[in-house]
Amino acid sequence: MPELPEVETVANGVHQRVHGQTIVSVWTSNKPQTFKSSPEEIAEVLTGARIDRVHRVGKTIVADLSRKGGTKSARPGSPGAQFLVHLGMTGRLLVSSPETEVPAHTHAILTLSGGKELRFVDARRFGRLSVTTEVYGGPGQEPLTISNEDFIALFRNRKTPIKAALLNQSLLHGVGNIYADEALFHAGIRPRRQAGRLTRDELMRLRAALVKVLKHAIKLGGSSVSDYVDAEGVAGFFQLHHRVYSRTGQPCRTCTTPIERIVVGGRSTHFCPTCQK
């Protein structure tokens, strides 16, 4: 489901509802592929910890934890741990009342001091939970804040199609299939173009388009992620603004040429053959 804007929306929503609360108890399902750390390790680190802040790094939701007695200012030798949640394709992080029915495919429930529960639900089980004591930095660079020069340098000498390079999380993290297609459309660049052969000008346009598309999507709450935090959660509306993604055969909103669908790097890819060169 989620790319950068959706993950940011979920992280912010969860933050508002749970920060400052303590994790009273932890339950996990017996589906081991859900976890990077072992369920035992997760339960040990989380139980009794306070959630100071929930934020996003790449496509990962990061909860900063501290322990009673310890403080936010981590003392030497006792760094604050972090709880990492990757939503995969179908993962959801919900803040629910205990009386709310537990949905199918629920893999973790954290009972909070405020009386609510933080639930991790993931039908397809591509999501991952883990705990770490090192500050998580993510695999690549942050698309919202990277400079033009750093952005241009990322793609130098790359023979892979620009679409595939945008999806490579060790270069830029947070960009997924929807926003890669959308950004390439706004920059007027065909997805199969070799990354290393794009001009400086094109790469600068691409960076600007990416930032614009991501920020716009964050403002609208992401694309079609509904029910993402709790019953009061607001659905995302960015899907109504897609120019190419999932619009195969429909007229381009700029020039009316039918949008084409191809496969690049094994991923379905949409573009306008007239607007993108």
Next chain:
DNA sequence: ATACCGACCTGTCAGC
């Protein structure tokens, strides 16, 4: 080192 490709899972939807 880089790049491609299948595997990991379940749900949904189009077509027969």
Next chain:
DNA sequence: TGCTGACAGGTCGGTA
């Protein structure tokens, strides 16, 4: 109605 196959917004590990 029910079955089958294609497809889904992500990542990882093996192979070339």
